[in-house]
Amino acid sequence: MTDKAVPSGPTRRALYEARIRRRSALIATLSTALVLAAIIILVPMAPGWEAVKKSFFNGPVLAKTFPGLLNAFLMDVAIFAWCAPLIAVLALVIALCRDVRAPALFPLRLFGALYTDIFRGLPVVLVIYLIGFGVPGLGLPRPWNSPYIWGSLALILIYSAYVAEVIRSGIESIHQSQRAASASLGMSDADTMRFVILPQALRNVVPSNMNLFIALQKDVALLSFIGPVEIFRQAGVYKSLMANFTPYVGAAVIFLALTIPATRYADYLMARQRRRRG
Amino acid sequence: MTDKAVPSGPTRRALYEARIRRRSALIATLSTALVLAAIIILVPMAPGWEAVKKSFFNGPVLAKTFPGLLNAFLMDVAIFAWCAPLIAVLALVIALCRDVRAPALFPLRLFGALYTDIFRGLPVVLVIYLIGFGVPGLGLPRPWNSPYIWGSLALILIYSAYVAEVIRSGIESIHQSQRAASASLGMSDADTMRFVILPQALRNVVPSNMNLFIALQKDVALLSFIGPVEIFRQAGVYKSLMANFTPYVGAAVIFLALTIPATRYADYLMARQRRRRG
């Protein structure tokens, strides 16, 4: 008996579905085309369109400013590049602090809790101003008063609070039975954390952290308020020089080119994780 | 047979644990006290402490500016109050757009996808600048060019993209079998969505959305960059008038008073949800 039936040509359902698919594709294409056409034809007919175009979608301005913007964006990338690993390390430390059980180390737990509460509770700009201008104002010598250092520190403090919470939630999401299994083998708490809990917890929180790091990449723009000329500030300079908003649009395009794929990927990871669990 | 054993005084374990608890409490108190003492005694001995104190923790400045800050914070609250419901509504619409199946409505799906991708991909400040300064510049008459309107719109656009994604993930997290059960009873897709899927999905996403709304409350501060004198701008004004960072610290305290309890509550909801699912 050959169980594997050889499909002899398309089935009734396959034919029907192919027909439906063709029709749907047609309808979808048509309706999309219609809507697009409406946008393309109607929008430029709006009274303010010329002004909008001149102010926001100004070709020559874009051409003139885009290289400068791209260049300034390197600054964003660089700040991100040195903040991200520090955030990861600090967050792990804080998360472990909050998991500490020994009573002598209670101040650590307290510290961890205060830390995450405070830095998750404050607006990013506020922390950047406070730390970026405040701390160096206390009389630190160069180069230790650089806004790059203190601005980055502000980002690191804030984001490590968020990442720490995510890691902690990852640790807590590992079922108690894994700890029991490890303990029952005679493993110490530290070994259990290091070899059994953390590897699983960290893997589980990759998607959430990915989202946080995308947010970080965007919040790097806020560092501009304390001096560093990154893309957002550069766009602002061009804007006030040319009294034209196109540079901001250019900056937006640069951000989108990076964040859309990253966000999409994070979503994909999240959805996959949900499916696995569900 | 009386199965409910009446505990006859504390058990061996209870006694031991009470002893341990007492010792732990003692150690924890002692170590915390030690650390606190070290901070309280050592920090003021640092060379820059006087400067820091004058600049950041200036009692008279705080007393003078705090009422003004609180007053300005009402603006934050007001902006939040009108943005939040609009965000909720718009996000629901977008989430439903992305779930649409009919081919004729394909542009809606496309729109939903583009919308969420774009607004989740852009830094909040950038959108606030673009929309808050850009759109009114197109020649809208007063009062339609108000930064309150357009700044709020920027927040609404961004946050509704995030909330829409959360709602969509909530919809997707409802197991396929719920749709099957509903369909098997002869219910239409629209009724299934409205009576079966959405009520469950929305309940599931309350904690995630709570976190987003806390973030919104903090990002309201960014509106100050386009004019509205909310707490952050007010603190900046005081700062430049008095050349003192205490107003920022005051603003931070006000934010923390609101966001810490809210964040804690959101964490609690999240953890409870995870426990339920786990």
Next chain:
Amino acid sequence: MSFLSLRSVTKSFAENQVCKGIDLEVEKGQMVCLIGASGSGKSTLLRCINLLEPIDEGAILLEGTDIAEPGLDPRPVRERIGIVFQSYNLFPHMSAMENVMLAPRRVHRKTRAQLKAPVEALFARFGLAERMHHYPDQLSGGQQQRVAIIRALAMQPQIMLFDEITSALDPELVGEVLDVLRQLHAEGMTMILATHEMGFARELADKVCFLDAGRILEEGPPEQLFAAPQQERTRAFLSRIL
């Protein structure tokens, strides 16, 4: 003409052909039991009959009309065919009563007032009168499964499909649910039941079909099939299960 008849129904998931030409006749008032190993296609077959899965080839005739015609609106058909799943699939955000009333209200456009009496009667009949206003998570598995059956019955279907409705239950709760089936059978409901409860199949089924790898390998009245299976495979399966 049978009440329901399947004519060489085939169904694939991608490359995996799960139903390989199934013929089945169900008479009015009959109880047909599908038995077979895990993965043999019982659930899929039931889902196909309810049009939750489109079939590839073949026909499903309900009182002579092909309900599997591609492109047909499945909703009127589903009103006539009730299905109850293994994992009860109650709506967790509604009380038992609301679970039962939802579809009649939305589909048949009846009011709560109109529905109250008949629905309460259904609950009472299946011993759940006191539990009507509880939410699913306040009910035991057996109670949930009975609510799911009541929910399907409230649409007044002509035929009921049951997919291993007892296999997620503790042995002690299985009895409650099987009682409901007995009652329905006594009242003349047409039923198809996928089950691993051989005892029950033997007691109540009018016809037992043994599915193996997407085919009905053997069918007949339970006395015959259980006592003297014709096929080697059926024998092997029964010896493992009984």
Next chain:
Amino acid sequence: MSFLSLRSVTKSFAENQVCKGIDLEVEKGQMVCLIGASGSGKSTLLRCINLLEPIDEGAILLEGTDIAEPGLDPRPVRERIGIVFQSYNLFPHMSAMENVMLAPRRVHRKTRAQLKAPVEALFARFGLAERMHHYPDQLSGGQQQRVAIIRALAMQPQIMLFDEITSALDPELVGEVLDVLRQLHAEGMTMILATHEMGFARELADKVCFLDAGRILEEGPPEQLFAAPQQERTRAFLSRIL
């Protein structure tokens, strides 16, 4: 003196007293089966013996020493007592081999090289030689459960506790795991087994204890307990299960 003896062990979770004074003697090389309804306290008792739960009162003597003394470091004790859970609790991020090697490496400070031969021998002995480098989710339930047993055995415990290790398995996979127990019993391992598999208890146990609501209501060799239970409750329970 018995190898392991429990002396009026009590254990509560908050108000709920789960072990109400349990006395149990286990001789070297004996296999003791705990049977009893769900919630009767079998799992809790095993977890207490392994010190995963602190007991309230009573003593647990392992070769005469009270291991339940509050404040004692439980780790050396746990090295001597292996436990395998119902839900296998393998570490999902490690291959079967790494699962087994982790504790010997970290606790006994052995190297991979030292462990290779004995661990491979263990895998081979329980028919998993080819599956050593697979990850848990690439293994069937029965294979996972065998890896869990190997993992516990690799620490060379003197006594093994098994908590319903077959109840999450398909009937067809149960056999594989029971074979392992048979083998261990033959080799003289001391074992305590909480189980619903009466057939197995009857075949292999040296002593069967019937737990009911936190007490050992009746104990004895399987022939006696299954054939002629003394207590009304035991009879009721056995009649339901068998």
Next chain:
Amino acid sequence: AAGKTLEEGVLTVATGNPAYYPWVIDNAPESGQGYEAAVAYAIAAAMGFDGDHVTWTRTSFDEAIQPGPKDFDINMQQFSITPERQEMVDFSAPYYSSAMAVLTTQAVVDAGAEATLDSLKDLVWGAAAGTTAAPVLEQTIAPAKSPMLYGDNADVTAAMQANQIDAALFDLPTALYLAAVMLENGVVLGQFPAEQAEDPDQFGALMEKGSALKPCVDMAIAAIAEDGTLAGIEAEWLQDATGVPVVQ
């Protein structure tokens, strides 16, 4: 100017938030104290508004230059008139020609900074991003390290106080004020006099593009310039800047 103002019979004047000395004294333009406050009242008077019919509002720099309708009739916060900006907004005739000046601290001077281009090149520079100082900095000094840019004057001084920048470019009166009041040990190291610049920094009152008010304002400014009011106000509120050396 009848019928051309935002609110009939009232001239709405915008200034910064906060507004700085010496342009506005004590952040209170209503007092008419300070150069721009006084000029505003003088312009208003020349246009026929008495002091009670002048109201004040606040805008940020960016809000002022954004295109479109405005919340003010005229906006005075040291806006430099540039052709690019004139594409989007209107400026009145200039009411002040400012020298650009180098603001720094005593510590930097002690470290050897001098009022020469060569010396200035090597400093770490800052400027307010929205102002013309940023491009002027690039053109005239071309610092070796790329300058830091900030949202407003307050942030620039904060950065200088934090020793994150050595020097910043401002219009001279602002620089003098910041050096004297806001900055500890502030020094105005040198100036680029307006007379010597090829396109000098001139302040104009900013108005909505195509504002009907522009001719009136221009006439008013011309009038107060002619009758010496403007010079009088300058003498009263702006320090004599001759003490500041010219950058070589």
